[in-house]
Amino acid sequence: xxxxxxxxxxxxxxxxxxxxxxxxxxxxxxxxxxxxxxxxxxxxxxxxxxxxxxxxxxxxxxxxxxxxxxxxxxxxxxxxxx
Amino acid sequence: xxxxxxxxxxxxxxxxxxxxxxxxxxxxxxxxxxxxxxxxxxxxxxxxxxxxxxxxxxxxxxxxxxxxxxxxxxxxxxxxxxxxxxxxxxxxxxxxxxxxxxxxxxxxxxxxxxxxxxxxxxxxxxxxxxxxxxxxxxxxxxxxxxx
Numbered sequence: 001x002x003x004x005x006x007x008x009x010x011x012x013x014x015x016x017x018x019x020x021x022x023x024x025x026x027x028x029x030x031x032x033x034x035x036x037x038x039x040x041x042x043x044x045x046x047x048x049x050x051x052x053x054x055x056x057x058x059x060x061x062x063x064x065x066x067x068x069x070x071x072x073x074x075x076x077x078x079x080x081x082x
Numbered sequence: 083x084x085x086x087x088x089x090x091x092x093x094x095x096x097x098x099x100x101x102x103x104x105x106x107x108x109x110x111x112x113x114x115x116x117x118x119x120x121x122x123x124x125x126x127x128x129x130x131x132x133x134x135x136x137x138x139x140x141x142x143x144x145x146x147x148x149x150x151x152x153x154x155x156x157x158x159x160x161x162x163x164x165x166x167x168x169x170x171x172x173x174x175x176x177x178x179x180x181x182x183x184x185x186x187x188x189x190x191x192x193x194x195x196x197x198x199x200x201x202x203x204x205x206x207x208x209x210x211x212x213x214x215x216x217x218x219x220x221x222x223x224x225x226x227x228x229x
Contacts, residue, residue, distance in 0.1 A: 008215055077204065078217075079218065080198070080205045082197045082203075
């Protein structure tokens with residue numbers, strides 16, 4: 001089980017802020033493929049990975065990173081702090 | 083070092099005074115305040131700032147700790163708001179204290195550059211003409227390369 005969080009327009013496109021997913025995905029890319037195959041709204045949200053960032057257990061990471069041991073994954077657009 | 087992530091407004095003058103009063107050993111203080119900019123059309127009603135609770139505090143702590151190690155700072159302060167803000171409302175503030183001004187200026191710029199692109203905040207402009215997420219700027223990402 002992994003907690004998946006969505007922020008900003010990713011949250012709006014998917015339609016929820018977080019969900020708990022039972023998955024065997026080995027990497028972030030695998031999880032994205034799994035979600036995108038599940039429903040159109042995911043496919044739309046994940047259609048352009050260059051406009052997305054991913055954090056694993058609250059640390060910025062990469063799409064090819066492994067998910068072993070990860071409890072929380074978050075998808076969001078590039079940050080606009082300051 | 084103090085990090086505050088809050089929805090409440092803050093008083094930049096009071097914060098700067100408090101920071102200065104406890105700046106033992108420093109000879110220079112630099113403060114920067116970012117305020118809510120109006121939309122290009124000048125019709126911004128609200129700026130909504132979303133953040134990632136937990137990761138935000140962690141990222142800000144990491145950035146501030148880096149600033150403290152890279153420059154000779156005696157102290158630093160980061161305040162960042164989330165929630166709904168009106169035009170000209172202060173969004174965030176950084177303050178740095180050092181023995182000499184060069185360190186205080188450089189560290190404040192470093193903090194700002196990193197806050198822009200590495201702290202998990204997202205801004206949404208709600209204007210009369212429509213609603214839009216503020217897009218990250220390539221210049222902001224490029225600015226990180228100088229450090």
